Each structure stands twice: as C-alpha cells, then as structure tokens.
Amino acid sequence: MTRHRITSFGDTTLPEEQQRSLRRAIRVQIVGLIYLLSCVVVVALVMGSSQAMKVAWIEDLLSLIPPIAFLVAARFARREHSREHPYGFHRAVGSGHLAAAVALFAMGVFLVIDSASGLVRAEHPPIGTLQLFGHTVWAGWPMIAAMVYTGIGPVVLGRMKMPLAETLHDKVLYADADMNKADWMTALGAVLGILGIGIGWWWADGVAALAISASVLHDGITQIRNATRGLMDGRARRFDDSAPHPVIARVEQLVGRADWVEDVGVRIRDQGHLFHTEVFVVPRERVARLEQLERMREEIVALDWKLHDVVVAPVAVVPENLRAPQRE
Incomplete structure (x- = not known):
C-alpha cells in the first residue's frame, strides 16, 4: 500500500x-x-x-x-x-x-x-x-x-x-x-x-x-x-445521521460575514467521507471579482477537511430552498 x-x-x-x-x-x-x-x-x-x-x-x-x-x-x-x-x-x-x-x-x-x-x-x-x-x-x-x-x-x-x-x-x-x-x-x-x-x-x-x-x-x-x-443527495448530516451537519451553518456564517455578499445559499451533499460543496452568493454590487470568489473558496476549504470540490458561484437570486439559515 x-x-x-x-x-x-x-x-x-x-x-x-x-x-x-x-x-x-x-x-x-x-x-x-x-x-x-x-x-x-x-x-x-x-x-x-x-x-x-x-x-x-x-x-x-x-x-x-x-x-x-x-x-x-x-x-x-x-x-x-x-x-x-x-x-x-x-x-x-x-x-x-x-x-x-x-x-x-x-x-x-x-x-x-x-x-x-x-x-x-x-x-x-x-x-x-x-x-x-x-x-x-x-x-x-x-x-x-x-x-x-x-x-x-x-x-x-x-x-x-x-x-x-x-x-x-x-x-x-x-x-x-x-x-x-x-x-x-x-x-x-x-x-x-x-x-x-x-x-x-x-x-x-x-x-x-x-x-x-x-x-x-x-x-x-x-x-x-x-x-x-x-x-439520494439529501442534506449532509452528522456521521450518525442524528441531525444536519453543523458545517452547513458554519459555511453560511462565514460567507454571510463578507462585506461584499448580500445573500447566500449553501448546498452540501455527503459523498462518503467528503462533502461536495456549492455556495451561491448574491454580490452587493451585482458584480463579483474573481479574486473575491477565489479567496472565499479558500476560506471555506480551510473550515473543515471534509469540504471538498468547493464551488462559489455568483448569482442574481438565491433559490428559496437554499436561503440561510437552514433549519430542521
């Protein structure tokens, strides 16, 4: 091996x-x-x-x-x-x-x-x-x-x-x-x-x-x-399936604190050990610079080793079902 x-x-x-x-x-x-x-x-x-x-x-x-x-x-x-x-x-x-x-x-x-x-x-x-x-x-x-x-x-x-x-x-x-x-x-x-x-x-x-x-x-x-x-790509949950994984809220809070972000939606699915992570952001000025998106992606990856294939996408409107905060 x-x-x-x-x-x-x-x-x-x-x-x-x-x-x-x-x-x-x-x-x-x-x-x-x-x-x-x-x-x-x-x-x-x-x-x-x-x-x-x-x-x-x-x-x-x-x-x-x-x-x-x-x-x-x-x-x-x-x-x-x-x-x-x-x-x-x-x-x-x-x-x-x-x-x-x-x-x-x-x-x-x-x-x-x-x-x-x-x-x-x-x-x-x-x-x-x-x-x-x-x-x-x-x-x-x-x-x-x-x-x-x-x-x-x-x-x-x-x-x-x-x-x-x-x-x-x-x-x-x-x-x-x-x-x-x-x-x-x-x-x-x-x-x-x-x-x-x-x-x-x-x-x-x-x-x-x-x-x-x-x-x-x-x-x-x-x-x-x-x-x-x-x-079936349900929302990522804890290892024992007892509750949604807390890393979802952590990603939402991290992105939401950025001064250039007006709204955010997070979609995380469990692929096994790792989480496929998609983050949709509405920029305040309706324009997001590549450096901002890349810096945000790096900060998200640093949050938890399980966050994998992280994508940060600028959008005009966050889908209603992804609006933060997500709760049971």
Whole structure:
C-alpha cells in the first residue's frame, strides 16, 4: 500500500488525526473480522437445535458484512478521480452502507418469520448432554459459554470503532459500531432462551429468537433509511445521521460575514467521507471579482477537511430552498 493511498481520500489529503484514525480503523476491522470468524465457528459447534442459538449464529455471519464493506469502500475511496469518475470514488462508502443495510433487512425479515413460525408450531427444542473432558455435562453450559465469548468482544470493538467513525465521518463504520454495541443483547437473549429450555419453558427459546430477529430487522430498516437518504443527495448530516451537519451553518456564517455578499445559499451533499460543496452568493454590487470568489473558496476549504470540490458561484437570486439559515 502506498503512502498516498493511506493518507488521503482521492485527491484530498487527510489531516494527521484522520490519517491515524484511518490506519487504526483498518487494523481494528481486520482484527474484528478474525474474531467474528472465530465466533461463527464456536457457535456453530455448540448451537444444537436451539432456535435462539441458530439466530445468534446467523447474526454473527451478518456481522461480517459491515467490516468487509468498510474495508472495500475505504480502498475505493482512496482512488483519485478520473475523466470517467470526475467526482472520485467517495460514493463507495454510501454503496457499501446500502449493501450492508439491505443484507441486514432481508435476513431480519427471514429470521422474524422463521422464529415466529417456530412459536406458532409450539416446537420443543431439546438440549441434551455431551461428554466434555470425560464428564457428562448439560449441553446448555457450552452454549452459554459460547454466548459469553461472542457477547463481550463486540461491545469492546463497538466502543473502539465509534470515535473513529466520528473522526473519519464514516457511516459504514458507524453502522458497524452500532451493531457491535448492541450484540450483547443478542448474546443475553440467547442465554435466557437456553436457560428457559433448561427449566422447562419450551417457549423461551422461540421468544428469545424472535427478539433477536426483531433487533436485526430494526437495524436493517434504520440503516436502509440512512443509506438511501445519502445516496439520494439529501442534506449532509452528522456521521450518525442524528441531525444536519453543523458545517452547513458554519459555511453560511462565514460567507454571510463578507462585506461584499448580500445573500447566500449553501448546498452540501455527503459523498462518503467528503462533502461536495456549492455556495451561491448574491454580490452587493451585482458584480463579483474573481479574486473575491477565489479567496472565499479558500476560506471555506480551510473550515473543515471534509469540504471538498468547493464551488462559489455568483448569482442574481438565491433559490428559496437554499436561503440561510437552514433549519430542521
């Protein structure tokens, strides 16, 4: 990997903090993938006929999709723009986000139907015994141990990824971290289902599986909504999609303070890690000098590393939907 590719997104050189965060995020994702693969193997070895364990195993498989999507998207986003791709490859992040979201949604629908049908049919999943180091033990104990192993790691990984997602403004990484942080609920639900079977509550396993499935479906719906908004050129939002990005107001305030600007409108769309930025200004004297426009563009670029492909255009009238201030 060349130095250029690890220190930039396309032709935008990253600040030192973002460079460190990108390298760290890649390392964390690779380590996380190795760990998640081990979880898939461990759960497959002990899941038996438990519906909750089956659903937990499938969710572990699904957990592989976001980190893979992040690594692929990060690699594409570092490519420079070309004549064929004049805007660069930053949309790879949004594409990866949508692919992971659709996979989550589809599997969530399947798991909810599968879990609910098991409850309707009143299936009684048996948990027998097995020989472990020369001793006969209830098979539920290895299942619970496996759930503890698969439940602790994602919480730690999620807490490591969340600040990196904010620093890099990476929504695929955020979606992955959010799923990781919630994985302890999957493990806890599976443990409760196993213990329920152990004390004779046949329905506990199915209820736990349905709860886990509903969580997967909810994650899928949420992430599809967020990914689609970005790909449809919605207004740039924070890395967690909780609110419009504050850099929009900062650009409006910066341009509005210029003594030669009468009115301003700002249009910023999220291309992945970077923001395509268009600024429409109405000059007071109805004439804007090239030096003024270029100086304004440089000041805007200096506001935030994410502001990319900044265009400052003089216009006679700012479109009504772009008039500052923009509010929810």
